[in-house]
Amino acid sequence: MSSRETRNFGAPIRRNEDRKLLTGKALFVDDLEIPGMLYAALLRSSVAHGELISVDVSAALAREGVVAAYTAHDLGDFWQPGPLLVPPPPIEGVIFNLRTHACLAKDKVRYVGEPLAIVIAESRYIAEDALADIAVEIEQLPAVVDLEAALKPGAALVHDDLRSNVSAHVRQKNGDYAAAAAKAAHIIKRRFAYEHGISSPMETRGVVAQWDERAGQLTVWDTTQAPVFLRNGLAAVFGLSERQVRVVAPFVGGGFGPKIMMFYPEELLVPWASTRLNRPIKWIEDRLEHFVATTHERGQIHDAQIALDAEGRILGVKDVFLHDTGAYDPYGLTVPINSQCTLLGPYVIPAYDSTFTAVFTTLPIVTPYRGAGRQHGVFVIERLLDIAAHELKIDPAEIRRRNLIPPDAFPYDNKIIYQDFAPLSYDSGNYEPILNKALDAIGYAGFKDEQKKALSEGKHLGIAIANYVEGTGIGPYEGARVQVQANGRVSVATGIGTQGQGHFTVFAQIVADQVGCLVTDVDVVTGDTDRFHWGAGTFASRGAVVAGNAVNEAALVVRQKILKLAADHFECAEEDLELGNGEVQIVGVPGRSVRLSELAMKANPMRGAVKPGTEPGLESTQYFGPPGGATASGVHAMIIEVDPELLTLEIKKYVVVHDCGTVINPLILAGQIHGGVAQGIGNAFYEKLLFDDAGQLLNASLADYLLPTSLDVPRMQLEHTVTPSPLNPLGIKGAGEAGAIPVGPLFAQAIEDALGLKAKGIELLEIPLSPGRLWQLITQAG
Amino acid sequence: MKPAPFKYVIARTLDEALAAKAEYGDEARFLAGGQSLVPTMNFRMAMPAVLIDINPLTELSGIKANGVTRIGAMTRYRMLEADAGIGERLRIIHEALPHIAHPQIRNRGTLGGNLSHADPASEMPAIMLALNATLYLRSAKAARQIAARDFFVGALETVIAPDEMLTEIVVPHLPANSGACFMEVARRQGDFAIAGIAAIVTRGADGTCTRARLTYCGVAQTPFYADDAAQSLIGGPVTPAAIKQAAALAMEALDPPGNSHADPSYQRHVAGVLTRRALATAWART
Known part of the structure; x- marks a missing residue:
């Protein structure tokens, strides 16, 4: 690229998609209205655990406006337990008991919310009325809610054919923890409880299915994050070829992980009913359903210990934890493996011994939600270091600094296996400058004085700092097709879905630089399997890394085609040409230029012979698969003020310093961080799924399940360092989850500091916290 | 849904x-x-x-003041917020209004609807109780009036008969040298109260407290009137010691039910802290 060409990559460019979104012109699943459309509602179990004796839909069928009602028995051979999405990684001695859900419960119910029947009616109102007509008989069994009780002998079994409620058991080791502990100057052991909540996207899930009998074509509009996977899966279960099924994930109002899960019952039932009735059918999940019908992320209990030398250097960490997987485990081990791996953080931990047991409970299914188990692990290591700092009388920032992996140690092999089946290896990183930047930005050096002065005025300030790494950008691959159109616009298609990430802009930036057009001249299509039919999906902070590099590869090939064609046109050397403003120009000869639109037409001639081996058009389809995940990292720091009587708190300052390699668009990156921190704050201090002993969710509404609002999320100061990834040509690392991961330990640390809890012997070893919970912990301690 | x-x-x-x-x-x-x-x-x-x-019934909407303030049952919160007269004469209403949900909801929500709904965590029932308001009820056959104190029966329960409607709320003005304060703790701005308090005190010519009312939202099945605590303040100056004693009496009288954000002990504690803070502020405003 010559220096005269524009560089959109890295620039804070406003989003191409915002005009559409802000003026209500973006298509969401619920916007679809098709003539003859019917509407679905599902009857869900009101009991967490029980033998399903009967489901009688006859009265519902008799209601005016009801077209059909189906139970598991009506599905015939279509009734099958669903697929395993992610098989367990190749870890020695792994135990994994696969139990996936079917789309309607048949013999047993295993969580409140599990679908029992589907009603198809002329309106959603009628469909909901008809749900009350269905007679259900369930013989109730004891609910399985508590993780430890679930593993005791005699506990009720979620899956009767297993002899216990163990979903999985995995031990990963590096080095010899016992030997490390034997020579340690200090060992700290604690029990930690960390609960993550539900992702609460602004748009709940939804499915519209249309079976076209004449064309033999099934079209499904779905809020999925992985349209290509879903298309492949649907083709398989319906016995259709992949080209007979089109899945469209249009604009989707937030994904955060749970929308990757498949099959959700509705993703099978709605298309199935459409093929039976030969009419389009819509199902839109309402917020009440969302609380139980979309997957959660929930709790883990860690018994962890850390062995240190007298200077606070980590000699080893041992962790044994329980993980709540819910009633079924279709997503394999991804969440607990992430917890296990991410605990290691940016630190040198010479000996690591980590064992987890994933436990079946009679609660909704657990699958990844932004962070995907990383929070749990980061909480454990960051809290252990805080306690160590206190006991060894070392400053909390200093103990972290002493243990950072040095910059010359990369690639850094942690010698355990990650969720993508590859060894957990950090591709690149430079951690100390991030910590230094964060300490400077938060005013760490002067804080003790500030704190003392505030206290003299009756104000209780607290400070906190937390490190984390984030495995991002895993394989297998993504692809993209780039084409210069005859009207001069450039179209890009990729298989990943979009849920607000800014794909329409960042991919356009990459392409605009390569082919020399305006960012606004690039039209990006995502998530339509008829427009691009290969790929995996949008998850694990991989869209920009994997699809972004595929887009770059395809754009590079198109650039070469443009240069070659233009060189022929001008009868000059390619080196004499430069691209920009939608045209190709001979360097230094103003006026000697040709529009991209003209070249696109030339590349698709109407007459004459074409040389063998030539493809028409200025088009290319390319794929990119990274050899391993890229590891981003960062530090969050926060100052809070706590009301010492009411235990309410206010965030006074929030700093994020982050390294996600090369930055494509700082505005979009900032948005990712802001949103992640907001969800992290919710996780740390507001959101808690409250189940009673019978497995009933007690706070299934947004009035009771508290999401932080704009008033609860502070302005943030964002800073970056750049350590490019060597694993992809653009040097990108993912950023989708960075904001959300370390907020829990930050709250625990800051509250302890503000109220001087450590000196009172009170430690905060759990998340979420709240004023009410702090009151309990403090009064219990006396 | x-x-x-x-x-x-x-x-x-x-x-x-x-x-x-x-x-x-x-x-x-x-x-x-x-x-x-x-x-x-x-x-x-x-x-x-x-x-x-009943949204077309404009005759039920409006604020009038002549010795007392008469508020039509269909008066929206937003109208109350925008009314300068309320701000002058019954400032505690303005102090409580921002705690009620969010502006979009206050544009629609009505005072009469709120009182009839009788959610014990809601602010206006406690405010009307503190202000000693009188509620006017009508049926096709008859009309009657009832003191706010006798209006609330239980959670979401009032004395309104099946054929009756609450049509008007009449609020007496505070005596001279009165100070009032509303405070609330909720998990987020606009959420239902973990505990809220309306404190109204009047300073006599000799500097002693001549009149006191303390009411609470969120801590009982109905808005709660802490009679003994209020009475304990009368006859002396509202000193920190007197405030402390009143708060202790109020906490003793309270038997909060607890909710998903606060166990009964935290609710009582918050009510006690707010009693101290609100009383001190109210007295300073006399």
Whole structure:
């Protein structure tokens, strides 16, 4: 690229998609209205655990406006337990008991919310009325809610054919923890409880299915994050070829992980009913359903210990934890493996011994939600270091600094296996400058004085700092097709879905630089399997890394085609040409230029012979698969003020310093961080799924399940360092989850500091916290 | 989250509304702002057979002051917020209003609808109790008035009969040298109160407290009136010691039910802290 060409990559460019979104012109699943459309509602179990004796839909069928009602028995051979999405990684001695859900419960119910029947009616109102007509008989069994009780002998079994409620058991080791502990100057052991909540996207899930009998074509509009996977899966279960099924994930109002899960019952039932009735059918999940019908992320209990030398250097960490997987485990081990791996953080931990047991409970299914188990692990290591700092009388920032992996140690092999089946290896990183930047930005050096002065005025300030790494950008691959159109616009298609990430802009930036057009001249299509039919999906902070590099590869090939064609046109050397403003120009000869639109037409001639081996058009389809995940990292720091009587708190300052390699668009990156921190704050201090002993969710509404609002999320100061990834040509690392991961330990640390809890012997070893919970912990301690 | 089928009746006059209520009785609910009723209908927790829409009844909307302040039952929160007279004479109402949900909801929600709904965590019942308001009820056959103190029976329960409507709220003005303060703790701005307090005290010519009222929201099945605590303040200056004693009495009298954000002990504690803070502020404002 010559220096005269524009560089959109890295620039804070406003989003191409915002005009559409802000003026209500973006298509969401619920916007679809098709003539003859019917509407679905599902009857869900009101009991967490029980033998399903009967489901009688006859009265519902008799209601005016009801077209059909189906139970598991009506599905015939279509009734099958669903697929395993992610098989367990190749870890020695792994135990994994696969139990996936079917789309309607048949013999047993295993969580409140599990679908029992589907009603198809002329309106959603009628469909909901008809749900009350269905007679259900369930013989109730004891609910399985508590993780430890679930593993005791005699506990009720979620899956009767297993002899216990163990979903999985995995031990990963590096080095010899016992030997490390034997020579340690200090060992700290604690029990930690960390609960993550539900992702609460602004748009709940939804499915519209249309079976076209004449064309033999099934079209499904779905809020999925992985349209290509879903298309492949649907083709398989319906016995259709992949080209007979089109899945469209249009604009989707937030994904955060749970929308990757498949099959959700509705993703099978709605298309199935459409093929039976030969009419389009819509199902839109309402917020009440969302609380139980979309997957959660929930709790883990860690018994962890850390062995240190007298200077606070980590000699080893041992962790044994329980993980709540819910009633079924279709997503394999991804969440607990992430917890296990991410605990290691940016630190040198010479000996690591980590064992987890994933436990079946009679609660909704657990699958990844932004962070995907990383929070749990980061909480454990960051809290252990805080306690160590206190006991060894070392400053909390200093103990972290002493243990950072040095910059010359990369690639850094942690010698355990990650969720993508590859060894957990950090591709690149430079951690100390991030910590230094964060300490400077938060005013760490002067804080003790500030704190003392505030206290003299009756104000209780607290400070906190937390490190984390984030495995991002895993394989297998993504692809993209780039084409210069005859009207001069450039179209890009990729298989990943979009849920607000800014794909329409960042991919356009990459392409605009390569082919020399305006960012606004690039039209990006995502998530339509008829427009691009290969790929995996949008998850694990991989869209920009994997699809972004595929887009770059395809754009590079198109650039070469443009240069070659233009060189022929001008009868000059390619080196004499430069691209920009939608045209190709001979360097230094103003006026000697040709529009991209003209070249696109030339590349698709109407007459004459074409040389063998030539493809028409200025088009290319390319794929990119990274050899391993890229590891981003960062530090969050926060100052809070706590009301010492009411235990309410206010965030006074929030700093994020982050390294996600090369930055494509700082505005979009900032948005990712802001949103992640907001969800992290919710996780740390507001959101808690409250189940009673019978497995009933007690706070299934947004009035009771508290999401932080704009008033609860502070302005943030964002800073970056750049350590490019060597694993992809653009040097990108993912950023989708960075904001959300370390907020829990930050709250625990800051509250302890503000109220001087450590000196009172009170430690905060759990998340979420709240004023009410702090009151309990403090009064219990006396 | 779609409501069950219901019949919709639009009332053009108060008489039409009352006639419809007389006809349908318990089966019918008045639709005022709809900010509590409609969500409960969408959850199918409420399934009234008939909704009588009283939004056209402009005669029930408005604020008048002549010795007392008369507020029509259909007066929206937003109108109260924007009313300068309320700000002058009954400033505690303005202090409490921002705690009620969010501006969008306050644009629709009505004072009469809120009091009739009688959510114990709600602010206005406690405020009206503290202000010693009188509530005017009408049916097709009769009219009656009732003190706020006798209006609330239990959670979501009032003395309104199946054929009656709350039409007007009459609020007496505070004596000279009175100070009032409303404070609340909720998890987020606009959430239901973990505990809220309305404190009103009057300073006599000799500097002692001559009149005191302390009411709470969120801590009982109805808005709670802490009689003993208020009485303990009368006859002396409102010193920190007197405040401490009143707060202790209030906490003793309270038996909060607890909720998902606060156990009973934290609720009582918050009520105690707020009692101290609100009383000190109210006294400073006398």
